[in-house]
Amino acid sequence: MPVFFSLLAGVLFGAGLTISDMVNPARVSNFLDFAGSWDPTLMFVMAGALAVTTVGYKLIFRRNSPVADETFHLPTQRQIDLPLVGGAALFGVGWGLAGICPGPALADLVTLEPKLFVFVAAMLVGMIAASVLRVRVSAMKDLRQS
Structure with missing residues (x-):
């Protein structure tokens, strides 16, 4: 079961990168180019990811354990x-x-x-x-x- 959820997370991550065009190196380079052709798209993608993650963490940590494992594995x-x-x-x-x-x-x-x-x-x-x-x-x- 953990392998399935890992695969699902990877596919979802890849789909999100592709849909947001973050797989395009020029998109990221232009985000870092403040003096030239600055592109704020990456900022909006990151803000959206942060919002989803914040809500997700709030919901997940209400549980005693994750869905596909016995304990949470958090960095110490x-x-x-x-x-x-x-x-x-x-x-x-x-x-x-x-x-x-x-x-x-x-x-x-x-x-x-x-x-x-x-x-x-x-x-x-x-x-x-x-x-x-x-x-x-x-x-x-x-x-x-x-």
């Missing part, structure tokens, strides 16, 4: 640390250099454009590398503490 980290800031910076740099955001890149894979496959492959390699690095750093910390 409340601290802003180097991995968070570094990851956010790397995300922004990658988006700026490639002109593609990861969510729309996944949705755009259906176009079969080679540059999207290269981008998604690089994104997956980065995710794996970050995971391996996180495990190694954690192991080094454990060694120092013992």
